[in-house]
Amino acid sequence: MKIGVDIDGVILDLGSKVCEIFNSLYDTNYTKNDVKRWEFFRDWEVPEEIIYDIFDKAYQQSSTIALIDNDAPHILEKLHKVHDLDLVTARNKKFESHLVDRLNFLEIRKGVQYGDLIHVEPKPYDAKIALNYEILIDDNPNLIKPIIIFPKKKLLLFEQPWNRNLEEKENVKKVKNWKQIEGLLIN
Missing domain, CATH: 3.40.50.1000 (HAD superfamily/HAD-like)
Incomplete structure (x- = not known):
């Protein structure tokens, strides 16, 4: 197959790393369990572009992703x-x-x-x-x-x-x- x-x-x-970076930037305490839908940035009231930037930061930190x-x-x-x-x-x-x-x-x-x-x-x-x-x-x-x-x-x-x-x-x-x-x- x-x-x-x-x-x-x-x-x-990656979800945990994205939350970690988001929390450090916005002084929040989100965890992966707080992500209730794919387009979670709408729930967190941030523009999609900001989330894409955070994903890029997470990708750069791949060496620490579990x-x-x-x-x-x-x-x-x-x-x-x-x-x-x-x-x-x-x-x-x-x-x-x-x-x-x-x-x-x-x-x-x-x-x-x-x-x-x-x-x-x-x-x-x-x-x-x-x-x-x-x-x-x-x-x-x-x-x-x-x-x-x-x-x-x-x-x-x-x-x-x-x-x-x-x-x-x-x-x-x-x-x-x-x-x-x-x-x-x-x-």
């Missing part, structure tokens, strides 16, 4: 042995060296845990659906509606506070951790 795996929110805990799940590197390796697996990110390509350095440090390496690192534009949100993957593993709730019209494609929606209240669909399955992903795709 051809599988596309998102990085931020699925492998790396894994979402310590099982991810090992399970990615197992998946890559039996599936054609790529990492797919909406991060700006100018931050690729920061990202690759962090992934390598966390023992997520090209050729071992994944085939290629694919960049897509952050919008439209459904750009990943158009790629040639049978399965996407992602935390973006905006992928649910467009993937429904492609019944041969599947979305494993990695549970995060911003997608927790959404329901599964015929080709959308919620997953809580990498062990669950392993159970669905290997066992």
Whole structure:
């Protein structure tokens, strides 16, 4: 199977880093659990451009972003042995060296845990659906509606506070951790 795996929110805990930077700039105390929807900046009453700047700062600090799940590197390796697996990110390509350095440090390496690192534009949100993957593993709730019209494609929606209240669909399955992903795709 051809599988596309998102990085931020699925492998790396970018949400916590974004909150940390936001809190230091605005003297707030948000946590990732306070992010109730994808476009959370509206709830926090800041322009989208400011949030994009904060994301850029977080990308520059990739060396300090933690894994979402310590099982991810090992399970990615197992998946890559039996599936054609790529990492797919909406991060700006100018931050690729920061990202690759962090992934390598966390023992997520090209050729071992994944085939290629694919960049897509952050919008439209459904750009990943158009790629040639049978399965996407992602935390973006905006992928649910467009993937429904492609019944041969599947979305494993990695549970995060911003997608927790959404329901599964015929080709959308919620997953809580990498062990669950392993159970669905290997066992």
